[in-house]
Amino acid sequence: MKEIKVFAPATVANVVCGFDVLGFAVNEPGDEVVMRLVDKPGVRLLKIIGDEGRLPLDSARNTVSASVQHYLKHLNREDVGVEIELHKKMPIGSGLGSSSASTVAGLYAINQLMGNLLSAKELVPFAMKGEELACGYGHADNVAPALMGGFVLVRSYDPLDLIALPTPSNLFAAIVYPEVEVPTKDARQMIRAKVLLKDAVTQWGNVAGLVSGLFLNDIDLVGRSMKDVLIEPVRSILIPGFEALRALAMENGAVGFGISGSGPSVFALVKDEATARKITDAQQKHLANLNINSNAYVSSVNAEGPRVI
Numbered sequence: 001m002k003e004i005k006v007f008a009p010a011t012v013a014n015v016v017c018g019f020d021v022l023g024f025a026v027n028e029p030g031d032e033v034v035m036r037l038v039d040k041p042g043v044r045l046l047k048i049i050g051d052e053g054r055l056p057l058d059s060a061r062n063t064v065s066a067s068v069q070h071y072l073k074h075l076n077r078e079d080v081g082v083e084i085e086l087h088k089k090m091p092i093g094s095g096l097g098s099s100s101a102s103t104v105a106g107l108y109a110i111n112q113l114m115g116n117l118l119s120a121k122e123l124v125p126f127a128m129k130g131e132e133l134a135c136g137y138g139h140a141d142n143v144a145p146a147l148m149g150g151f152v153l154v155r156s157y158d159p160l161d162l163i164a165l166p167t168p169s170n171l172f173a174a175i176v177y178p179e180v181e182v183p184t185k186d187a188r189q190m191i192r193a194k195v196l197l198k199d200a201v202t203q204w205g206n207v208a209g210l211v212s213g214l215f216l217n218d219i220d221l222v223g224r225s226m227k228d229v230l231i232e233p234v235r236s237i238l239i240p241g242f243e244a245l246r247a248l249a250m251e252n253g254a255v256g257f258g259i260s261g262s263g264p265s266v267f268a269l270v271k272d273e274a275t276a277r278k279i280t281d282a283q284q285k286h287l288a289n290l291n292i293n294s295n296a297y298v299s300s301v302n303a304e305g306p307r308v309i
């Protein structure tokens, strides 16, 4: 095989209570990468479509090409020649793991072209290098679910210990992206470095509750664990009408609601697709009244991760 086109999914990182340690993949949106093997050694990013010129084309600075370079270096195969086209199909700086989706599509593509040498889990450290390039910190809560599919827990960063969690059937995400940009780098700088013990107790109770809810297939337990006393109070200020969006989600049948990743996207978890659409419709109407454009995505949890298209 010489050429491949891969789709990799957007992700909802943190899942409200699990800052940097929880995330899940969705079916849409996502990014696509076209990759081909060529004779001339080196990794070249030929073009990016759909980014309005905002992402670096320099192969060393772009998260897709840079992580492919790391991968080939790890395999001692820097003799390999690779050409890449990135098709951005999702908004940048949206809190939906935009850089992660591109990076993961690239890594999945090169791994396929090289004969599937590494597992999805083994690709995660290379994708984390891409996150480091994009936002200054190699967090895994977008790239791990984007690569592995489903819900993933980052039990530990050092050493990296990733746990694939069960995905309850009949669980839908209702995502709304208000078109205001919140770069992850800035959103990370806002957070206090120290937390109160009483807040930590609340937070780890909820993380454990959410994980238990997934194992028990108890969606209500998942929902009532979606509480964040550490990060949301600070970051929600950047999201127009955040409390109203929460109220609309909960009134219309959500089991839980919060910020997706570092925002500004928000998401609700719900038990059926019709409820998800009711929520996103109400929230989009509210944002339109505030003169804010928005996009909505309704999706079940993506259990497979990237795929060849």
Ligand code: HSE
Pocket: 013, 014, 019, 020, 021, 095, 096, 097, 139, 141, 142, 184, 187, 188, 260, 261, 262
């Ligand atoms: N855990 C990361 C953060 C996710 O909240 O900064 C970024 O999408």
